[in-house]
Amino acid sequence: MTPIIRTQRPRTILLLDTLLTCAGWLAFSYLITAGLISVANGTDHSLEFSVMGQPASTTLVLLLYVTIAAINALLLMLWGTYRKRLTRSAPQSRVPMDDVSQAERFALSGAQLEDIRLSRLLVIHHAEDGEISRWESADTSAIRLSA
Numbered sequence: 001m002t003p004i005i006r007t008q009r010p011r012t013i014l015l016l017d018t019l020l021t022c023a024g025w026l027a028f029s030y031l032i033t034a035g036l037i038s039v040a041n042g043t044d045h046s047l048e049f050s051v052m053g054q055p056a057s058t059t060l061v062l063l064l065y066v067t068i069a070a071i072n073a074l075l076l077m078l079w080g081t082y083r084k085r086l087t088r089s090a091p092q093s094r095v096p097m098d099d100v101s102q103a104e105r106f107a108l109s110g111a112q113l114e115d116i117r118l119s120r121l122l123v124i125h126h127a128e129d130g131e132i133s134r135w136e137s138a139d140t141s142a143i144r145l146s147a
Contacts, residue, residue, distance in 0.1 A: 120138075123135060123137075
């Protein structure tokens, strides 16, 4: 099983997650298979639901489903709040970069950085190593919009 999003987590959490996922898929597979077999045999009694041996009304069944959904939603919100508080980290300070450090970071001269800033339309080409190899700027007054 390969998760779509990979995060670093302890092996115990990974094992618990894997076990719960497998249990969920097994339960889903059992229920869908049992339902398909009962429909194929003509023994589908899905609308008959009994509580303590007596048939239950539709209202009671819907109330039971809504209650289960509300409990699931509450558990999910509690888990999310717990995880958010557990993994809270100090926010990173966002100090704006000055022109000199920005030019050094992108291997540009001060004049080149100013040229890039003043361009209204800019296409930047990167080299294999990620550095800026060249750029093309266009004057937006040359662009004509047809009516």
